[in-house]
Amino acid sequence: MVLWAMDPAERGARLANAALAAAAAKRAISDQHAWALVEVACASVPDHLVAVRRAYRSLFGCSLEEDAAACPALQDALRKLLVSLVRSYRCEAELVDEGVAGVEAAQLAEAIRRRKQPHGDEVIRIVSTRSKHQLRATFRRYEQEHGAGIDEDIAKHSSSQFSKILRSAVWCLTSPEKHFAEAIRYSILGFGTDEETLTRAIVSGAEIGMERIKEEYKARFKTTVTSDVVGDTSGYYKDFLLTLVESED
16 A cells, blocks of 8 residues: 555655665565566656656665666676666657667577577667667567567577566566566465565556556466455455456456
């Protein structure tokens, strides 16, 4: 309830700070804490990230990118990706350059499919700077020319933590329902519930588009968000999450 009641920019700032603090305390960043940074940086509109950075500075007395860059839990490649994402400001214009899309699709394929180096500088540059419309065009060209989506190839050609976080960034930038569906599913699998991830995914997902998330969840996991929340939570916590998820057949 506290998260939902917050101003979205303050919520994003606090979630990012909490993720970095948890990673620093453990001297290792979990996928779930890296997800929090990716969600803040990529899942919403560019102006939201600007507002988050402004709120972060006001709340914590330093910049989000400074804290990400200084986090001792981040290895070089992942640090570079996350810092590049949180400092980004993407153009919102719908204009797409198909020539650039073709060139950059080839650069991505070279790094991911041939060299198996998704952490390459060109990959980070493209993912962290191009507009969402331009990225969609690039990823379409990638799939047309190579017969597989870039997210599929990232998972196929590398199993590193960097690759997992890169795939989450690709999803958040172009089809965030895929990322939030996976985050919700992860949080309820296995013994116990990852309430931190589940709460963040549903609260943030409700603002991104819960209907699309529910459709994606049902298609991929052959069950519903509602039934899994009911089966894994209880009490007022369950009731509040179901309010955000809304009715589901």
